[in-house]
Amino acid sequence: MKYEEMPYSRIDFAEETRYxxxxxxxFQAAKSAEEQFAVHQEYYKMARHIQTEMTLASTRNSLDTSDAFYDQEKDYYDREYPAYSNLAVEYAKLLLKSPFRKELEEIIGHPAFRNMELAEKSTSEAIIPLKQEENALVSRYEKMMASAAIExxxxxxxxxxxxxxxxxxDRKVxxxxxxxxxxxxxxxxxxxxEIYDALVKNRTAQAKALGYENFTELGYNRMIRNSYRRPEVEKFRSQIKEYWVPLAEEFWDNRRKRLGLDKLYFCDEGVSFPEGSPKPIGSYEDTLLAGQKMYRELSEKTGEFFDFMLDDHLLQVLPGKHKKVGGYMTYMPDFHSPFVFANFNGTSGDVDVITHECGHAFQGYLTADDPILEHADITMETAETHSMSMEFFTNPWMNLFFGDRADDFKKSQVEDAVAFIPYGCMVDEFQHIVYDHPEMTPAERKEAWKGLEKVYKPHLDFGEEYPFFGTGSYWQRQNHIYAGPFYYIDYCIAQTSAFQYRIWMEKDYRAAFDSYLKFSRESGSGFYAEMLEENGLKSPFKEGTIQEIVKGIRELL
Incomplete structure (x- = not known):
């Protein structure tokens, strides 16, 4: 069914709560694991329908923030869903306390029960008003960003x-x-x-109400960090500072030399070559058609997937006056349909949508018929490994998008991916500082950011073009900091895993891709590091892994 034909009706949460x-x-009256799982399957059907209707409302709001109807629908879910989700956690507690838990875990999977335990620690009826307020603050930020009208x-x-x-x-431009x-x-x-200060205070209040010292641990639980915690993340960031930042700085200096500049300023970072960064050839429609050819040639399954996305108008990527900024992939279970939202703008970012967001979507397409709903609850570092790896696996087809500048794109792709990881770790460490010290003023937060810039991006100089960003405010354009606290480190962890696939591709492309397909199908059925190692990759938290990847990247180039 085409996206625009998918029927929408508002979820009646009073009725869903009763049911x-x-x-x-x-569930409580059931006399066996089989009986309880039969009830749980009815829960699956209800949960899938709620997710579908909420996703339809959210995506249609993203496509046109001026549409009053879907704007009201999103506000409705922001208000009403927190109470329902709290009840859903109460339902999950029944599985956790079930006398047949051992048998249920064998059916549903051990990660699912670990996820339920984390969800149980993340909410209560007492914080519903705070969660509603948090949703409203995030919506306020996103609407403000979408309203930008720059002459x-x-x-x-x-x-x-x-x-x-x-x-x-043109540097002047x-x-x-x-x-x-x-x-x-x-x-x-x-x-x-004002918005961020209110969000920090709100999330801290939620944490206090749940018995936490501050929001940091609650933030980890909300992110369903089921196989690693703060010590592992800190160890990862420490290795990035020691081994990865020097590599990134070398790449930045190489870019400076290629551009013929005495000094690389922030305004120069997005340009890879003197003739400009590679851009897609042809129109936006040509980019989509090139993507179709690429996925058809990559494998039979990827070809089926991309044809499905195009035929059912599930790639909503063309620019629009009132579209929200950014891009994302989501899923509508009732229609077995992934959905990709983006804003094409004529840069290489358009191709990133076709590879990165479609990497997410392809994983959703692969697992659409998985009967265990919990397997769809993949942790974010797993999800981002799906997408970032697809960016690399599609490398052989970049000539379709960039013509004779395909090699330039692939070079800049590796450089940009290397350069991103220090920035992503900086975002993560900044949030740890902020939520460990919620009493900080806006000015103190900006000073903390400036201090991290010196550690993770020592070459950085905003010059005179960015008087606002140059005062420690650049983080305020990062949606994740406002809308998804502690999400950003998942990109960094996933990128290191994707680089392992990129290095493997050079030795045996087919074996690497087969591993990727298996990893994607496993979805949320296993724990991240264990699934990596089962599929021929190494955990990025292990001592020596980051050094080994850095060595492999040097050899790659």
Whole structure:
């Protein structure tokens, strides 16, 4: 069914609450694991339907934030879903306390029960008003970003549409475009501080109400960190500082030399070559058609997947006046349909959508018929490994998108991926500082960010073009910091795993891709590090793994 034809109806949470309470009674009355699992399968059907309707409302709101109907629907779910999700946790407690838990774990999987335990520690009825307030604050931030109207050469652009100008091969153009974007954020500076300060206080209050010292541990539980915790993340970041940052700095200096610059400023970071960064050839539609050819040639299954996405209009990637910024993949279980949202802007980022977001979507397509709903609850570092690895596995087809500059793209792709990891770790460490010290003022947070810039990006210099970002405010354009606390480290962990696939590809492409398919199908049925090692990769938390990957990247280039 085509996306626009999918029927939508608002979920009646009063009715769903009544039905869930009935299921809970029947679950408790069941006399065997088989009977309890039969009730649980009814829960699956209800949960899938709720997710589908909420996703339809959310995606249609993303596509047009000026649509009053879906704006109201999103507000409705922001208000009503927290109470229902709290009841869903109460239902999950019945599985945790079941006298047949051992048998149920064999059916559903051990990670699912660990996830339920973390969810149980993450919510209670007492914090429902706070969660509603948190949702409203995040929506306020996202609406503000979507409302950006930046005047440029007589036209009005949103933030995403300004990206091509910020990556222009003409240094004066990217400097002026950068000033425009910086000025927009500066104009919203007071409100950005107010929203984030309110979010930090809100999340801290939630943590206190649940018995935590601060939000940090609660944030880990909300992210369902089921196989690693803060000590492992800190160890990972420590290795990145020691072994990865020097590699990234070498790459930045190589870029400076290629561009013929005495000094690389922030406005230059998005340009890989003197003739400019590689851009997709042809129109937006040509990019989609190139993606179709690529996936058909990659494998039979990927070809089926991409045809399905195009035929049912599940790739909503063309720019729109009132679209939200950014990109994401989500899923509508009732229709077995992944969905990709993005904003094409004529840069290599368009191809990243076709590879990265479609990597997420392909994994959803592969596991659409998995009868165990909990397997879809994949942790984010697992999900991002699916997507970031697909970026590399599609390398042999980059000529379809970039013509004779395909090799330039692949070179810049590796450089950008290497350079991203220090930034991602910086985002993560910043959030640890903020939530460990919720009493910090907005000015103190910005000073903390500036201090981290010196550690993770020592070459960084904003120059005169970015008076707002240059004062420690660049993090305020990072949606994840506002909307998804502690999410960003998952990208870094996943990128190191994706690099292992990239290195493996050079030795045996087919074996690497077969491993990737198996890893993707396993979904959330296992724990991350264990699934990596079962599929021929090494855990990024193990001592020596990061050094080994750095060595492999040097050999790769």
């Amino acid at each position: 869930l309470k009935e299921l809970m009674k029947r 440029w050469e007589g036209q009005i652009y949103n933030i995403s549409q300004m990206t091509p100008f910020q990556r222009s091969k 990217r400097q002026e475009a950068g000033k425009k974007v910086d000025a927009f954020y500066a104009s919203k500076g007071k409100e950005l501080d």
